[in-house]
Amino acid sequence: MTLIQLFQFILSISILVVLHELGHFLPAKYFKTKVEKFYLFFDPWFSLAKINFRGTEYGIGWLPFGGYVKIAGMVDESMDTEQLKKPAEPWEFRSKPAWQRLIIMMGGVTVNFFLAWLIYSSLSYFKGETYHDNSKFENGIAVSDAGKKMGLETGDKILRIDGKHAERMETSTVNMLFADEVTVLRDGKEITFPINEQGVAEVLSQNEAKAYFTPRFPVVIGSLEPNGGAKAAGLVKGDRIVGINGKPLPYFDELGTELAKFKNQNVVLDIERNKTVQQINVKVNAQGKLGFGTDVNVAQAALEKARITKKYTVLEAIPRGLTRTIDVLTMQIKQFKIVFNTTTEGYKKVSGPIGIIKQMPETINWEFFWSFTAMFSVWLAFLNLIPIPGLDGGHVVFTLWEMITGKPVPQKVLENAQMIGVIFLLGLMVLIFGNDIVKWITGKF
Numbered sequence: 048m049t050l051i052q053l054f055q056f057i058l059s060i061s062i063l064v065v066l067h068e069l070g071h072f073l074p075a076k077y078f079k080t081k082v083e084k085f086y087l088f089f090d091p092w093f094s095l096a097k098i099n100f101r102g103t104e105y106g107i108g109w110l111p112f113g114g115y116v117k118i119a120g121m122v123d124e125s126m127d128t129e130q131l132k133k134p135a136e137p138w139e140f141r142s143k144p145a146w147q148r149l150i151i152m153m154g155g156v157t158v159n160f161f162l163a164w165l166i167y168s169s170l171s172y173f174k175g176e177t178y179h180d181n182s183k184f185e186n187g188i189a190v191s192d193a194g195k196k197m198g199l200e201t202g203d204k205i206l207r208i209d210g211k212h213a214e215r216m217e218t219s220t221v222n223m224l225f226a227d228e229v230t231v232l233r234d235g236k237e238i239t240f241p242i243n244e245q246g247v248a249e250v251l252s253q254n255e256a257k258a259y260f261t262p263r264f265p266v267v268i269g270s271l272e273p274n275g276g277a278k279a280a281g282l283v284k285g286d287r288i289v290g291i292n293g294k295p296l297p298y299f300d301e302l303g304t305e306l307a308k309f310k311n312q313n314v315v316l317d318i319e320r321n322k323t324v325q326q327i328n329v330k331v332n333a334q335g336k337l338g339f340g341t342d343v344n345v346a347q348a349a350l351e352k353a354r355i356t357k358k359y360t361v362l363e364a365i366p367r368g369l370t371r372t373i374d375v376l377t378m379q380i381k382q383f384k385i386v387f388n389t390t391t392e393g394y395k396k397v398s399g400p401i402g403i404i405k406q407m408p409e410t411i412n413w414e415f416f417w418s419f420t421a422m423f424s425v426w427l428a429f430l431n432l433i434p435i436p437g438l439d440g441g442h443v444v445f446t447l448w449e450m451i452t453g454k455p456v457p458q459k460v461l462e463n464a465q466m467i468g469v470i471f472l473l474g475l476m477v478l479i480f481g482n483d484i485v486k487w488i489t490g491k492f
Contacts, residue, residue, distance in 0.1 A: 070158030159428035168368025183353035189300035194259035197246030275338015290317030436468030
């Protein structure tokens, strides 16, 4: 973890927390509701800085896990119920009509959603979108062992995921983990198959979430080990292996499987050098290796052929930003399919603050920063809408209940529900943070 990574994380969270709480603060002020505190980060026992202005205490806490606005007459995470024992004042939250309270509570998630929309629209307009088009992988994909367990096969061309056109490699690798079925072009035929959860579990356990399939590329020698069989046989940098023992071998993903059949034996390689093919006898070692490294530029070239940068006008960027926001929201909802699945055991991969910080780039990258901020803004909106007491969603449920039945939820019920919710959320926070610390100590990030 570097200071630059930490800086980017804190800056992003600070922006999101301030704007989220502003979403509660502004409608509360508009409806003439007293706001006692507006804090970035939490301030148990003491705050780093604070000022009082027009009846509201504005401050910065020392515990960087979020922030809050304390609205008078509202049961919140502070669990300050002394004021609630007195008769309601007209400037208190509990005195306001249910529809006004609903707007105040929905303000934070609304701001988060529109902020993500704004950021994604701006990124699409100013930066465009760069991705790798699955349809341009001319020779199909190379699949890892874990990917094969999911149901994919080397040579497949990905067409659809859950019936939707799968254009982008970057989103396909993630969407497939949450999907029910995938349609591919295999040996000239369209085949639809269900995703095997055991394969998803293996992809997650091996940290292959973004690399369990790649475009196929030829075997070109990029480096030679000093004492390896390839160097001893006279292979040189730039040689392309096109066959083994007379069997065509056009792609790198086939090499390991084929060589494993000839451990500690000699093989005859068909080598393309200077546009001519020649045969060279090479010794395979006990590990099924020849002692060379592939040319990384060849693999990169296969990706570059499928690389597309799409530009958007202002009028195109606005709806595109909305689509990107909804796509991220949908993906986050789908994550629960593998997070709470005992087969995939996605809960083991859930990261807290430390895990997130370590994912930040080690140099300032504003495009990544704003993409991350938009994604996290959608996540905060979704998280806060979960109907758990202690979150905005819990308050929304109680308010909707009052609007539907015409009867307010008893104050004692609100207090007890809030207490249970806060305890649950604190326990969850300790669990996630503890998981981060264990991963950090054991080097499993």
